[in-house]
Amino acid sequence: MTTSSTSGLPKLTYHVWTVWRRNFDVFMKTWHVNFLPSLIEPILYLLAFGFGLGTFVTEIEGISYIQWIAPGLVAITVMYGSFFECTYGSFVRMYYQRTFDAIIATPINVEEVIAGELLWGATRATFNSAIVLAVVAAFGLISSPLFLVMLPVAFFGGLLFAALGMCFTALAPNIDFFNYPTFLLITPMFLISNTFIPLATFPSQLQTIALAVLPLTHVADLSRILVVGKVETLGGLSPEWVLILAVFWIAIVTTVLFILAIYLMKRKLIK
Amino acid sequence: MQIAGATASVNTMASQVLIKARNLTKRYNHFTAVDHINFEVYKGECVGFLGPNGAGKTTTVRMIYCFSPVTEGELTVAGMNVSTNSREIKRMVGVAPQEDNLDPDFTVLKNLQVYARYFDIPKAEATKRAITLLEFFQLEEKQASAINELSTGMKRRLILARALINQPQILIVDEPTTGLDPQGRHIVWDEIRSLLKQGVTVILTTHYMDEAAALCDRVLIIDNGKIIETGVPQELVKKHVGEDVLEVSYDEDVLKTLKEELPEAHIEIFGDQIRVFMSQPHGVFEHIITKFSGVNMSIRNANLEDVFLKLTGRKLRE
Numbered sequence: 189m190t191t192s193s194t195s196g197l198p199k200l201t202y203h204v205w206t207v208w209r210r211n212f213d214v215f216m217k218t219w220h221v222n223f224l225p226s227l228i229e230p231i232l233y234l235l236a237f238g239f240g241l242g243t244f245v246t247e248i249e250g251i252s253y254i255q256w257i258a259p260g261l262v263a264i265t266v267m268y269g270s271f272f273e274c275t276y277g278s279f280v281r282m283y284y285q286r287t288f289d290a291i292i293a294t295p296i297n298v299e300e301v302i303a304g305e306l307l308w309g310a311t312r313a314t315f316n317s318a319i320v321l322a323v324v325a326a327f328g329l330i331s332s333p334l335f336l337v338m339l340p341v342a343f344f345g346g347l348l349f350a351a352l353g354m355c356f357t358a359l360a361p362n363i364d365f366f367n368y369p370t371f372l373l374i375t376p377m378f379l380i381s382n383t384f385i386p387l388a389t390f391p392s393q394l395q396t397i398a399l400a401v402l403p404l405t406h407v408a409d410l411s412r413i414l415v416v417g418k419v420e421t422l423g424g425l426s427p428e429w430v431l432i433l434a435v436f437w438i439a440i441v442t443t444v445l446f447i448l449a450i451y452l453m454k455r456k457l458i459k
Numbered sequence: 460m461q462i463a464g465a466t467a468s469v470n471t472m473a474s475q476v477l478i479k480a481r482n483l484t485k486r487y488n489h490f491t492a493v494d495h496i497n498f499e500v501y502k503g504e505c506v507g508f509l510g511p512n513g514a515g516k517t518t519t520v521r522m523i524y525c526f527s528p529v530t531e532g533e534l535t536v537a538g539m540n541v542s543t544n545s546r547e548i549k550r551m552v553g554v555a556p557q558e559d560n561l562d563p564d565f566t567v568l569k570n571l572q573v574y575a576r577y578f579d580i581p582k583a584e585a586t587k588r589a590i591t592l593l594e595f596f597q598l599e600e601k602q603a604s605a606i607n608e609l610s611t612g613m614k615r616r617l618i619l620a621r622a623l624i625n626q627p628q629i630l631i632v633d634e635p636t637t638g639l640d641p642q643g644r645h646i647v648w649d650e651i652r653s654l655l656k657q658g659v660t661v662i663l664t665t666h667y668m669d670e671a672a673a674l675c676d677r678v679l680i681i682d683n684g685k686i687i688e689t690g691v692p693q694e695l696v697k698k699h700v701g702e703d704v705l706e707v708s709y710d711e712d713v714l715k716t717l718k719e720e721l722p723e724a725h726i727e728i729f730g731d732q733i734r735v736f737m738s739q740p741h742g743v744f745e746h747i748i749t750k751f752s753g754v755n756m757s758i759r760n761a762n763l764e765d766v767f768l769k770l771t772g773r774k775l776r777e
Contacts, residue, residue: 206576213573214564286560293524293554294577294625295546459487459527 198299198450206296207304208311210287215312226269226319230261234327237384248386249418251331256418258329259411260383262320262338263345266411267404269316270309270346271374274353274449275366278305282357288457302453306350306446313346314339324415332417341414344438345407351445352403358452377404382412388420395423399433403441406434477502477629477660478523482532485518485684492518494684495532500629505651505661507675509668509763511771515684516664517557520631523662524552536629550578553627555618557634557664561606567617568593568602571624578625585624592620596650612643619650630654631662636670648673668764678763682771692763699769700761705735705744708755720747725769736765 215222238254245253281287288301318339324330356369377383380390381404387395398405399422409430413419419427478500485493493515500506508516521527522534525545534541536548562570568589575585593599596616601609609617615635622630632651636644651674655661665671671678672692680688680695688695696702707713709731717726717735721743725736737743744758 203577206579209576210562210573213569217564285563286558287562289526289556289558290560290562290574291577292526293549293556294574295549295579296577297545459521 198303198447199297200300200303203296203300204303204307207291207301208308210291211305211308212311223315223319226265226316227323230265230320230323233261234258234323234329238327249420251416251418254327255329255331255416256386256412257384258324258327259415260408262317262324262342262415263381263404263408263411264378264383265317265320266313266342266345266407267349267374267377269313270348270350271353273312274305274309274350275357275360275369276363278309278354278357279360279363279366281305282457283363292457298454298457299450302354302450303446306347306354306449309350309353310343310346313349314343317342317346321415330415332414334414334417338411338414341407341410341438344442345403345410348403348407348438348442348445351442351449354449355445355452358449358456377402381405382408382422386420387422392423399423399425399430399437403438406437409434410438475502476500478534478536478662480519480532480534483519483522483529483534484531485515485522485527486530491684493522496681496684496686498679498686498689500660500662502660503655503658504676505655505663505674507671507678508662508664508681509666509671509678509767510664510681511666514681514771516681517633519681520633520662520664523629524554524631525549526554550625551628553622553625553630555615555622555630555632555635557637559614559618561614561617561621563606565606566602567598567604567606567609570606570617571621574621575624580625588624588626589620592623595653596620597646610643612639612646615639615643615647616650619647623654627659629660629662633664634666635663636665636667644670668762668767672763680767680770687770688766695766696761696763700736700765701738701740702761703737703740703744703758704761704765705737705740705747706757706759707733707735707751709733710754713751713754716751717747720750727769729768734765736761736769 234254237257242253247253248256288298291301292298321335321338356366360366379385380387380394381398381402383404387398387405409419413431419430421427422430425433476499480496480498482495482497483493484491484495496519508519510516518527522529522541523536525541525548529542537551539548541548562573565573571589571592572582572585575588580588590599593602596619598613598616598620601613606614619632619635635651636647639647648670651661663671663674675692677690678692678695679686690698707717709728714726714733717724717733721735721737723737727734727736735744748756748758
């Protein structure tokens with residue numbers, strides 16, 4: 189707690205970065221282990237799906253299958269890095285390690301603790317996607333000069349998934365609860381949000397749903413234009429409108445979830 | 460060794476009251492954990508909040524260090540309202556919570572350095588303070604150890620060290636020796652005494668009456684969210700129990716005779732033991748012992764635990 193209000197916009201100061209820094213220090217202690225999944229996973233996916241499945245699926249929208257899924261892998265990394273950091277990771281720090289309680293007894297308030305966690309989740313997403321981008325580049329699959337713009341997109345997309353995860357952390361009665369959002373939300377997105385399978389091949393109603401409610405669709409669309417310079421007509425929208433929708437959708441939903449996550453966590457932590 | 464920043468304090472000119480509560484109340488939905496309590500804590504004293512489990516002592520101290528919002532009433536620390544000045548208050552308070560919330564992701568030394576960062580203490584200064592504190596708490600050899608390599612007693616001492624990293628004027632220790640062996644308890648007590656000598660104001664919650672008697676200048680006995688008694692430990696013992704207690708092995712006939720012989724005495728049954736409390740026991744207890752030779756009886760000094768049990772009753776809480 190800090191002040192008595194439990195509503196309104198969160199009160200944040202530079203202390204947010206002190207919380208971020210705590211997580212960064214822990215991460216750097218074992219950085220080589222933390223970078224490993226982001227390095228190995230995309231290589232395996234590119235080998236299995238790109239070369240393996242790619243021998244059957246030869247071409248999508250004028251590019252090879254392996255090149256089509258590469259931006260999808262970057263987007264998936266953004267989602268996994270931040271969502272799991274702010275569900276399992278934050279839950280362990282909150283519930284098992286009581287780290288949040290310890291920090292709240294210092295001049296840092298609870299909103300700043302949560303904001304620091306969310307920014308950290310976004311940072312992890314950015315680190316991880318940078319590695320995946322490097323792998324994708326090593327495979328020679330980058331064909332847009334704008335690919336570095338994917339890093340800020342990864343940060344904001346990461347902030348979205350971090351905030352989404354944190355909302356579940358605020359509602360989770362125990363750590364096993366995360367199986368629900370993981371298998372009902374994250375895994376479906378992993379498969380259908382224009383990542384491994386072109387969304388344009390699905391029925392138009394499903395395309396509309398994916399554009400309306402699945403955040404990964406928008407991150408994947410932005411990733412595909414920035415990494416390989418391609419985007420398709422989806423849900424009846426022209427490629428330009430798909431991109432405009434993606435930018436605004438991410439901006440608005442990230443803001444809403446950021447405030448909601450802090451509100452829900454405050455309600456949970458302040459007793 | 461100077462650990463805390465209390466002696467060079469800001470408010471020596473002003474009133475000696477450091478913490479003041481008026482009708483302080485904390486409600487959770489329909490449960491009232493703290494119920495319109497009033498108290499003061501004076502600068503430099505050690506105040507003990509005593510009470511059975513769930514009495515409201517931890518809730519009260521959590522309001523003091525701005526962790527729990529106040530539902531009703533007023534609570535000020537160094538003249539500042541906890542509802543509006545939490546950041547300033549938290550800067551001058553050190554908190555050693557009841558549960559272990561040390562950061563298991565860092566070593567002993569790094570725990571203190573990271574905690575110092577939360578108070579904006581520059582790194583060089585933080586390291587200097589951390590080393591001094593580790594020496595004071597006899598943990599200097601453990602500075603590179605992981606938290607899970609420490610014994611319970613070492614963890615308690617590290618939590619105390621961490622609470623002092625900001626050189627607080629007020630130190631809040633919530634059940635500092637729960638789960639410690641006798642050696643560990645005495646080390647913690649000595650360290651708290653040493654901090655008191657340096658002028659730190661200490662607020663202690665405990666349900667160990669020997670601990671309260673050993674450390675506290677004043678105790679507040681809390682039960683069901685209300686302060687039911689307050690005073691200096693020895694005076695409370697005298698007031699409520701007297702100087703001595705007669706303990707007798709339980710026997711129905713003996714109990715009956717005792718009640719007849721000592722009509723003004725307060726007699727309680729504690730398990731298989733009869734305890735007799737009297738305001739003027741001199742000579743009387745000795746007389747009883749001679750009279751009942753053969754029955755297992757003994758006289759001992761009354762203590763704070765007798766007061767506590769008399770005031771809060773024997774019903775098991777929780």
